[in-house]
Amino acid sequence: MNLDKILAISGKPGLYALKLQTRTGFVAESLVDGKKITVGLRSNVSLLSEISMYTYSEEKPLTEVMRNIAKKENNGATPAFKDDKVQLAAYFLEILPDYDQERVYASDIKKVINWYNILQSKGLVSSEAPVAAEAKTEKVAAASEAKPAKAPKTVAPKAAGAASAKKAPAPKATKSTKK
Numbered sequence: 001m002n003l004d005k006i007l008a009i010s011g012k013p014g015l016y017a018l019k020l021q022t023r024t025g026f027v028a029e030s031l032v033d034g035k036k037i038t039v040g041l042r043s044n045v046s047l048l049s050e051i052s053m054y055t056y057s058e059e060k061p062l063t064e065v066m067r068n069i070a071k072k073e074n075n076g077a078t079p080a081f082k083d084d085k086v087q088l089a090a091y092f093l094e095i096l097p098d099y100d101q102e103r104v105y106a107s108d109i110k111k112v113i114n115w116y117n118i119l120q121s122k123g124l125v126s127s128e129a130p131v132a133a134e135a136k137t138e139k140v141a142a143a144s145e146a147k148p149a150k151a152p153k154t155v156a157p158k159a160a161g162a163a164s165a166k167k168a169p170a171p172k173a174t175k176s177t178k179k
Helices: 062-072 085-095 106-121 131-146 160-164
Strands: 006-009 016-021 025-030 036-040 045-047 052-054 059-061
Touching: 016 036, 052 062, 059 062, 062 085, 062 106, 085 106
Parallel strands: none
Antiparallel strands: 006 016, 006 045, 016 025, 025 036, 052 059
């Protein structure tokens, strides 16, 4: 699941895919209806890859939360929850058992579930861990092990006579003040 170019724009419903950057902002395409909009630099925009959920031990990235939802729903859509906070909290406890119930509000849970359903309808979520990132780190580790380490450069010491010889300071130039 790659959420690097998926945006949530404050004041606009749904999610957007980043298309291109302009001088005054960027162009984004709605994942709901496919319409393209221009977004200024002053707009409050959040990348989904940078969003985390509060837990009692640490903050969990949104990609991990989405992956947990996908595992629970077998990569299908989530059930529609209206405004029943108890059902939302019970469902989210199944997904993220240690989420901080004081700092994660029902509106946050509804937003995450709505985002998941949008991404799932576009085929952008999966229950598997990203394989490309793991394979890339394994390749980098294998490449670093295969190459022999370079020996540190050694600097040859200067000749003993040159090091001990000191230059005499140059005489100072003086101006005559007499006219």
